[in-house]
Amino acid sequence: MGGNMAWTTEHCVGLPSIDEQHRILLDCISLIQEAVSKRAACSTIQPVLGQLENFARLHFAYEESSMRSCRYPGLAEHAEEHLRCMSDLNDLLEASHLAEVSERLIVPIENRLLEHIMNSDRQFASWLGVTGERGEEIRVLAVG
Ligand SMILES: [Fe+2]
Numbered sequence: 001m002g003g004n005m006a007w008t009t010e011h012c013v014g015l016p017s018i019d020e021q022h023r024i025l026l027d028c029i030s031l032i033q034e035a036v037s038k039r040a041a042c043s044t045i046q047p048v049l050g051q052l053e054n055f056a057r058l059h060f061a062y063e064e065s066s067m068r069s070c071r072y073p074g075l076a077e078h079a080e081e082h083l084r085c086m087s088d089l090n091d092l093l094e095a096s097h098l099a100e101v102s103e104r105l106i107v108p109i110e111n112r113l114l115e116h117i118m119n120s121d122r123q124f125a126s127w128l129g130v131t132g133e134r135g136e137e138i139r140v141l142a143v144g
């Protein structure tokens with residue numbers, strides 16, 4: 001159940017700043033999973049979950065503003081997936097207040113996030129790649 005969520009080049013979307021943020025997100029989930037599997041106290045897990053939620057919010061805002069600045073046509077749909085991920089993370093944070101964080105809760109969340117990275121974030125990266133000359137300019141923006 002649940003893998004090791006460490007970021008590997010397999011998760012690469014090809015935009016360095018976004019890849020770096022994904023690495024931090026996945027590392028953070030890995031830490032939480034490890035703590036949960038060692039039955040760490042919720043008071044230990046909660047701050048890490050809080051950080052994960054904050055970082056995810058920043059990351060999603062970063063992606064969305066990159067998409068906005070290059071008029072990515074898939075932005076609305078993409079932002080909706082971000083909202084769903086945030087709502088998962090909120091639920092997890094709430095569960096942690098009730099001392100109910102378990103692997104069973106974390107696995108679907110990590111799966112959703114991974115699926116998003118591997119499909120939707122990659123779609124954006126490859127769209128940038130096919131927009132030709134403007135793509136170059138946009139890539140600089142998205143890479144930050
Ligand atoms: Fe992302």
Ligand SMILES: [Fe+2]
Nearest residue numbers: 063116120121
């Ligand atoms: Fe995204």
